[in-house]
Amino acid sequence: DAAFRWFLGIPFTKPVPHYSTFSQNYIRRFQGTDVFEQIFINIVNQAIEKKLVGGNEFFTDSTHIKANANKKKFKTEVTRKIKERKLDLEKEINEERKKIGKKPFEYKDKEETKKQRINTTDPDSGYYHRDYKEEGFMYLDHRTVDGKNNIIMDCHITPGNVHDSVGYIGRIDEIEKNFGSAKPGIYYLQVHFGFTNWSYSFQIRNQRKR
Numbered sequence: 001d002a003a004f005r006w007f008l009g010i011p012f013t014k015p016v017p018h019y020s021t022f023s024q025n026y027i028r029r030f031q032g033t034d035v036f037e038q039i040f041i042n043i044v045n046q047a048i049e050k051k052l053v054g055g056n057e058f059f060t061d062s063t064h065i066k067a068n069a070n071k072k073k074f075k076t077e078v079t080r081k082i083k084e085r086k087l088d089l090e091k092e093i094n095e096e097r098k099k100i101g102k103k104p105f106e107y108k109d110k111e112e113t114k115k116q117r118i119n120t121t122d123p124d125s126g127y128y129h130r131d132y133k134e135e136g137f138m139y140l141d142h143r144t145v146d147g148k149n150n151i152i153m154d155c156h157i158t159p160g161n162v163h164d165s166v167g168y169i170g171r172i173d174e175i176e177k178n179f180g181s182a183k184p185g186i187y188y189l190q191v192h193f194g195f196t197n198w199s200y201s202f203q204i205r206n207q208r209k210r
Contacts, residue, residue, distance in 0.1 A: 040155075041178050047151045048179060054148030058175070062140040062164050064133065065157075067125035071136040074117045074127070083112040116161070126159025140164075144171060153179065 010016055030036065047053050085107060094104035117127040119137045128138035138160030144153045153175050156167065 044151065044153060044179060047149075052149045053146045053151050053153070053179075055146065055179075057147035058144050058153065058172075059147060060142065060144040060164070060168065060171075062142045064128050064138040064160055065141055067119065067122045067137040067139060067160070069119040069122040069125055069137040071119075071127075073121055074119045074137075077116050077118050078113060079116065080111055080113050083110045085109065124159065126161030128160030136160075142167075142171065144175065 004010075005012065005016065008016075026036075044053070048055075090105070090107050097104055117137075119125050119127075122137060125137040125139055127136070128140075129135050140158050140160055140162060142154075142156045142158065142164065145151060146153055154171050156171050158167065
C-alpha cells in the first residue's frame with residue numbers, strides 16, 4: 001500500500017517486511033517492554049509539534065474485539081465484596097441537608113454479590129452484553145482522540161465486561177502525564193466528581209436507545 005511505503009520510506013522497487021516480522025518481534029523481542037508505547041508517544045508528540053493536536057477537547061469511546069474463545073465454554077464465578085461507596089456524593093448530600101436544617105444521613109457499607117462468567121479458554125476476556133450489540137467474550141479497545149484532527153491520544157485494552165467509565169480518570173491522567181494536555185470528559189458519577197475536582201468543564205452526550 002502506497003501510504004504504508006511512504007510512511008516507512010520504502011520505495012516501490014524494494015519489498016516490504018513480511019507481516020509476521022512484526023508479530024514475531026512483538027512475541028519474542030519486545031514482549032514485556034514499553035517500546036511500542038514509546039513509539040506511540042513519539043508519533044503523537046510529532047503531531048503536537050506540527051500543531052495537529054488542539055488539546056481543548058477529547059472524545060472517548062470503546063470498540064469491542066472478539067476474543068478467541070467459545071462463548072459456551074465458561075464457568076460461573078461468584079464473588080462477594082463491599083459495594084464501593086460514593087463518598088463525594090454522600091458528603092455533598094449531607095452538606096445540603098445541614099444547610100436546610102435536616103439531620104445528615106448515616107451511610108453504611110453494603111455487601112454485594114456478583115456472578116461473573118469466566119471463559120475457560122481465555123480467562124482474561126470478559127463477557128460483553130449491551131443493547132443492540134453482539135454478545136460474547138470480548139475485549140474493549142478504549143480510545144481517546146483529540147477533537148481538532150482526530151489524532152489518537154490514548155489506547156487502553158480492558159476485558160469486555162468493563163464499563164467505559166471505569167479507569168477513565170486514570171487514562172486522562174495518563175494523557176496529561178505523556179503530553180500535558182487538557183482534561184475534557186464524559187458523564188458518569190465518578191467521572192463527574194473527577195472533573196469537578198479538576199475544575200474542568202465537560203459535556204454530556206444524550207444517548208438514546210435505537
